[in-house]
Amino acid sequence: MPGSSPSADSPPPIPERLAKHTVRYADHHSVNWDDLTPMMRHYVEMKEQYPHALVLYRVGDFFETFFQDAIAIARELELVLTSKEAGKQIGRVPLAGIPHHALDRYCTLLVERGYAIAICDQVEDPAVAQGLVKREVTRVITPGTVIEEGMLSASQNNFLASVVVAGHHWGMAHADVSTGEFLTTQGEDLDQLCQELLRLQPAEVLFPVDAPNLGAMLRPGDQSDQLPDCLPRQFCYTLRPQGPYSQSEARQRLLQRFRLRSLEGLGCDHLPLAVRAAGGLLHYVEETQKTVQAPLQPLCTYTLAAYLVIDHQTRRNLEITQTARDGTYNGSLLWALDRTVTAMGGRTLRRWLLQPLLDVKGIQQRQSTIVELLQDGNLRQMLQHKLKQIYDLERLAGRAGSGTANARDLVALADSFLRLPDLAALAEKATSPYLQALQYVPPELEQLGQTLRSHLVETPPLYLTEGHLIRDGVNAQLDTLRQQAVDDQKWIAELEPAERQRTGISTLKVGFNKAFGYYISISRARADQAPDDYIRKQTLTNEERYITPELKERETRVFNIESEINALEYEIFNRLREQVGEQVELIRKVASAVAAADVLCGLAEVAIFQGYCCPEMDESRAIAVTEGRHPVVEQLLPAGFFVPNSNYMGTIPTDRDADHPQDLIILTGPNASGKSCYLRQVGLIQLMAQMGSFVPAKGARLGVCDRIFTRVGAVDDLASGQSTFMVEMNETANILNHATPRSLVLLDEIGRGTATFDGLSIAWAVAEHLAVEIEARTIFATHYHELNELAALIPNVANYQVTVKEMPDQIIFLHQVQPGGADKSYGIEAGRLAGLPTSVIQRARDVMREIERNSTIAVGLRGEAPQPSKPRRRSKDLAGAYDPSEQLDLFGRP
Numbered sequence: 001m002p003g004s005s006p007s008a009d010s011p012p013p014i015p016e017r018l019a020k021h022t023v024r025y026a027d028h029h030s031v032n033w034d035d036l037t038p039m040m041r042h043y044v045e046m047k048e049q050y051p052h053a054l055v056l057y058r059v060g061d062f063f064e065t066f067f068q069d070a071i072a073i074a075r076e077l078e079l080v081l082t083s084k085e086a087g088k089q090i091g092r093v094p095l096a097g098i099p100h101h102a103l104d105r106y107c108t109l110l111v112e113r114g115y116a117i118a119i120c121d122q123v124e125d126p127a128v129a130q131g132l133v134k135r136e137v138t139r140v141i142t143p144g145t146v147i148e149e150g151m152l153s154a155s156q157n158n159f160l161a162s163v164v165v166a167g168h169h170w171g172m173a174h175a176d177v178s179t180g181e182f183l184t185t186q187g188e189d190l191d192q193l194c195q196e197l198l199r200l201q202p203a204e205v206l207f208p209v210d211a212p213n214l215g216a217m218l219r220p221g222d223q224s225d226q227l228p229d230c231l232p233r234q235f236c237y238t239l240r241p242q243g244p245y246s247q248s249e250a251r252q253r254l255l256q257r258f259r260l261r262s263l264e265g266l267g268c269d270h271l272p273l274a275v276r277a278a279g280g281l282l283h284y285v286e287e288t289q290k291t292v293q294a295p296l297q298p299l300c301t302y303t304l305a306a307y308l309v310i311d312h313q314t315r316r317n318l319e320i321t322q323t324a325r326d327g328t329y330n331g332s333l334l335w336a337l338d339r340t341v342t343a344m345g346g347r348t349l350r351r352w353l354l355q356p357l358l359d360v361k362g363i364q365q366r367q368s369t370i371v372e373l374l375q376d377g378n379l380r381q382m383l384q385h386k387l388k389q390i391y392d393l394e395r396l397a398g399r400a401g402s403g404t405a406n407a408r409d410l411v412a413l414a415d416s417f418l419r420l421p422d423l424a425a426l427a428e429k430a431t432s433p434y435l436q437a438l439q440y441v442p443p444e445l446e447q448l449g450q451t452l453r454s455h456l457v458e459t460p461p462l463y464l465t466e467g468h469l470i471r472d473g474v475n476a477q478l479d480t481l482r483q484q485a486v487d488d489q490k491w492i493a494e495l496e497p498a499e500r501q502r503t504g505i506s507t508l509k510v511g512f513n514k515a516f517g518y519y520i521s522i523s524r525a526r527a528d529q530a531p532d533d534y535i536r537k538q539t540l541t542n543e544e545r546y547i548t549p550e551l552k553e554r555e556t557r558v559f560n561i562e563s564e565i566n567a568l569e570y571e572i573f574n575r576l577r578e579q580v581g582e583q584v585e586l587i588r589k590v591a592s593a594v595a596a597a598d599v600l601c602g603l604a605e606v607a608i609f610q611g612y613c614c615p616e617m618d619e620s621r622a623i624a625v626t627e628g629r630h631p632v633v634e635q636l637l638p639a640g641f642f643v644p645n646s647n648y649m650g651t652i653p654t655d656r657d658a659d660h661p662q663d664l665i666i667l668t669g670p671n672a673s674g675k676s677c678y679l680r681q682v683g684l685i686q687l688m689a690q691m692g693s694f695v696p697a698k699g700a701r702l703g704v705c706d707r708i709f710t711r712v713g714a715v716d717d718l719a720s721g722q723s724t725f726m727v728e729m730n731e732t733a734n735i736l737n738h739a740t741p742r743s744l745v746l747l748d749e750i751g752r753g754t755a756t757f758d759g760l761s762i763a764w765a766v767a768e769h770l771a772v773e774i775e776a777r778t779i780f781a782t783h784y785h786e787l788n789e790l791a792a793l794i795p796n797v798a799n800y801q802v803t804v805k806e807m808p809d810q811i812i813f814l815h816q817v818q819p820g821g822a823d824k825s826y827g828i829e830a831g832r833l834a835g836l837p838t839s840v841i842q843r844a845r846d847v848m849r850e851i852e853r854n855s856t857i858a859v860g861l862r863g864e865a866p867q868p869s870k871p872r873r874r875s876k877d878l879a880g881a882y883d884p885s886e887q888l889d890l891f892g893r894p
């Protein structure tokens with residue numbers, strides 16, 4: 001819980017001189033509020049309103065914080081913990097402060113660590129304030145509601161999720177406050193909810209609970225019995241009150257926000273849990289954004305059934321956005337495919353990769369755009385050149401809409417708007433859908449671009465209240481004020497020579513200091529020559545300083561005009577920002593067209609340079625890839641080193657004369673021969689095809705899959721206390737329970753984590769179930785060569801092996817996948833090459849010979865198994881054609 005629990009858990013090292021009051025005042029409840037100074041009292045009142053946030057309180061040029069928050073911040077940010085007088089009766093209390101200009105930097109660190117921060121800023125000018133300067137909480141920054149540029153990663157969305165659970169049913173909304181995306185969905189399986197959260201990787205998840213702990217924030221890994229078990233604990237959870245999540249309140253809030261009479265148009269009218277989750281999210285955004293209301297796009301309802309399901313395991317195993325080994329971007333599929341040139345394109349590519357399509361038409365629309373960009377390389381390059389010059393429209397628009405954009409943001413928007421017609425002109429003759437979307441440039445945006453450009457200077461300063469934002473000639477009043485300022489400054493600049501001439505004192509000077517402003521200085525020796533209209537202001541050892549009424553009048557005017565100019569410029573800027581804010585929706589529409597075009601240009605570029613082909617997509621069960629390659633490994637190896645391999649599932653291989661399509665492939669081969677690589681390659685090609693990309697292959701015909709499952713390797717899940725084998729079994733159970741004939745299942749080494757016979761038996765039964773009961777397209781990589789027997793028994797099972805060449809001293813890995821089962825395991829050979837002592841190797845060979853001689857399982861491997869009693873049948877109804885119990889004969893049952 002930010003603001004309270006971290007400070008209470010482990011107190012930071014405290015300087016001795018502070019120890020006394022830090023301990024005594026480690027909580028704002030420990031003081032009598034009546035004894036506090038007015039400012040401190042206001043602070044604790046604010047703290048009471050935001051007990052779960054760190055309250056940063058503006059004092060002069062600093063944001064200060066006291067009591068427990070000071071201790072927490074000093075510890076988290078490694079700041080000096082000091083103290084401040086809080087009242088006569090109280091004495092000093094803990095204080096930590098951060099300079100106001102470094103607010104973003106420090107908030108980023110605090111937000112990353114899962115804290116919420118309430119910014120209590122001055123809301124009146126301290127110069128004109130009477131008594132205590134008025135302060136209010138202007139914004140609550142939480143991990144999921146950040147919009148500040150410096151706190152966000154450009155290539156990734158920052159999602160805020162909101163969840164409701166009712167029995168096994170759930171609703172989940174998510175929004176990226178910085179880009180305005182706002183979506184909701186609901187489902188009936190809590191595992192799906194977990195998977196969807198894992199896909200989105202939200203920065204913060206809202207969950208409604210009953211008291212106590214309302215408003216508390218659980219940081220990643222924190223346990224709470226108020227959260228249901230199905231919610232993954234690696235996220236930051238904020239516990240919310242139930243009220244805004246009630247059906248009526250949530251519905252009303254959505255209707256009001258989007259000015260609607262019914263939710264029908266949003267597509268969620270009949271989805272009560274989706275509505276509740278979205279209403280709860282909206283309430284939170286409104287509550288935290290306060291004065292900076294970030295514009296959200298109209299709520300969009302989506303269904304998980306519209307996308308290829310890739311669960312968390314599979315995302316990790318296929319290394320889609322990061323590598324499994326060390327979580328880095330380099331070496332992931334995203335890394336191999338990302339040639340985007342805009343931040344929006346980068347985020348869109350990531351989303352497409354995590355949500356491939358099921359709709360063949362949708363896939364083909366993306367493909368046809370890539371085809372056009374491939375055929376016209378010039379067009380692609382020119383588009384990419386222009387796209388590079390488009391800034392992050394989505395987030396800039398968001399900041400303009402929330403009133404937090406600075407002048408540089410608006411200049412970036414103007415530049416981008418004015419480049420849109422160039423993009424449109426390039427795409428003018430395009431025929432593919434995603435390029436056609438670039439052809440229309442809304443005139444409102446062009447006009448807005450012109451206005452911004454004609455009003456704002458080319459490189460405005462970062463701060464908005466210090467002038468130098470607006471061009472000359474934009475506003476007559478501003479021009480007059482500026483002219484006056486110039487005249488006055490000129491008059492002052494010319495004063496020195498003029499007065500020297502008038503007085504005849506050649507050493508007379510005009511100077512300036514903060515205390516007196518402008519003055520005329522004459523050496524004391526010549527002071528008696530000062531004219532009568534000089535008014536003496538200060539006497540120093542060697543000089544006398546004077547002012548004149550006119551000098552003071554000019555000086556006052558210079559200062560007043562400057563602040564008048566600054567205020568007027570700020571006002572003009574605000575009007576411009578509002579104009580941009582009014583077009584947020586339109587800007588975001590254009591942004592999404594630009595982002596998609598950027599992704600597709602990038603995919604076309606990869607397709608050209610890596611020699612990809614356009615897969616033929618349909619609704620069939622065929623997965624037929626000719627000479628496919630692993631998209632990442634091939635880029636990591638020197639050119640030409642990767643050995644392409646074909647695969648045929650749900651269909652009959654082109655080079656074979658068979659009368660039944662093969663669904664399940666038993667893949668054998670020595671260690672490090674390339675089994676895992678092949679397995680992943682098949683999954684990645686399918687995934688790339690369904691996200692609309694070309695694929696690394698010579699040719700491909702792919703039926704759309706509903707899910708891709710993987711079970712690859714095994715890592716002890718120490719955190720959940722599960723053994724390698726249990727993790728493996730859980731994952732396998734999940735696959736068997738959810739796979740369908742339209743799924744692609746990739747299994748690497750099932751049953752290795754237990755005794756050989758147990759393992760083999762489980763592997764056999766799993767393979768049998770997948771091939772016969774489910775008929776899922778499956779690749780089953782294994783070191784149990786006994787599984788090759790299945791191909792003789794079940795018509796839709798086929799054996800493939802990754803080949804090696806045996807030399808006297810070494811094994812050469814050919815990395816070629818060919819029909820047939822490996823008849824030999826090279827484990828002992830691998831041990832020898834790894835340097836196991838010769839005696840151990842020899843002994844291992846003896847033991848293996850013994851086992852093979854005596855084991856009835858090994859009989860199958862040597863091809864001496866009794867033949868199945870029933871002849872092999874080929875039938876559409878595989879379950880009827882094959883009786884698994886008969887196969888026990890294989891293992892020597894009488």
Ligand SMILES: Nc1ncnc2c1ncn2[C@@H]1O[C@H](COP(=O)(O)OP(=O)(O)OP(=O)(O)O)[C@@H](O)[C@H]1O
Nearest residue numbers: 641642643644670671672673674675676677678815
């Ligand atoms: N088709 C290929 N062309 C070239 N190199 C390949 C190919 N397939 C795999 N390799 C290389 O071989 C290495 C080992 O591959 P992989 O990990 O897939 O082997 P494996 O058979 O799964 O091994 P193990 O059974 O020990 O898990 C990879 O790191 C890769 O560099």
